[in-house]
Amino acid sequence: MAAGASLKRIKNIAISRPILYGNTATPLTEEEKANPDVSPDHTHSWTIFVRSPVLDMKSDAASISRVKNKLAVATNKKEASPAPENNHELGFIKKVVFKLHDTYANSTRTIEEPPFEVTETGWGEFEISIRIFFPTEMGEKNILLYHHLKLHPYKKDNIPAQIGAPGGAPSGEEEENANVPQPVDSYVYDELVFNEPSEQMFELLTSRPGALLPAKSDPNDPSKSYSLQTEAEELDRLTAGLETVYQQVQKTKEYILQLEKEKEALSQ
Template identity: 40%
Template sequence: MPPQNSASRRIKNISISKPIIYGNVAEKISESNPLPEGAPADHSHTWKVFVADPLGNDLSSYIRKVVFKLHETYNNPTRSIEEPPFEVTETGWGEFEIAIKIYFNNDCGEKNITLYHHLKLHPYGPQLEESQRTGKVESILFDEIVFNEPTERMFKLLTSKPGSLLPYKSETSKFTKEAERQELDRIEKAFDEIKKQIDEKSVEFKELEEQRQRLAT
């Protein structure tokens, strides 16, 4: 078997993680945020979905492109962004799931990964008061891409800046696992509240139907 070259040879027992944030920001159409020319008249928000570094570092050293798969009702729903900033700006009125596929540089020997993000336009919970004041909504999650036994070339790319092998920590960044857990907790509570209201309405409808049947006899 021929020896591997340095580009494809992997470094054993090494894992490197890179922090990213992904999600969306949205803003209601208003006098200060008018509907862009050519956008459908029934669209109520402008929004941006993105993948970025929490501290603003350049991801293109190891990310080749990011493909965002929007709802099929959008023109050209598959948007391929091949240079930073890795983001798509659009308008809309409804929420839906966006698939975000990250492609790494061709010569790094890493498989593509896919993330999923639910586009958020409407506020709830702690965000409600702030959104009513600003007209803006954020749904941003923190994550880490882990490279297990990277190739030598990928290792050089990932460690090109000092401190790359140190555990990632930022006292100034608000994008943390705790913030993600809080967001998921808010979603779960919202679902529970919706289910509760549906159950209550079902009981009311059942009682009304029973009354209607009694009156009809």
């Protein structure tokens, strides 16, 4: 910013931009484990990222390629793919700093151009801090996020059984599928909200339209991996979960009342 220039903020204006942050993880194949550059105790390849929920099919070709090829091992990537020029909706981000577990060499990774991601191999889950920086001349403070690296999918047997219900042992098919290592997608949809942004930031954010989520998801189209359908399905899952909790609470109350009646009968 030129000397003497002031940061004038636009009052009563708030602009939001959507992001996805989280990780993907894939079990290493026997061939990948045999790579001398991979530690013998490592079990998964994982990628921690900050990206737009909508991929630009033209400018994000490299990112799409990475989404399709999750099996690539970090140490096997001899040449980095060229970064997309505009990275769709993340042009307002200057850099992203990922703080990995201290056991990793150079545990603080600074990514100054898209794609904002780090790929590694490992065996354990841990918390990763993600700090997002904006151009200094925009006058916006950096944002700190946290993500717990997830390598293993949730299992049904981790869900407690209902009170008074038979012990929900998994079927043979479910148990067999649970023992097969599965890829994991663990991410959060969030929106960065800029309240009363500076004029420079306002101009940068409005220089192109915001990301519009597609109506439906398409597993064969990485640009539609997150959609309005995804949001609706998540709301349905939350609603179903709340209903399940309510039903369990009611059953627990009935069970307690039954025990109290039995106790009363025994004391007489």
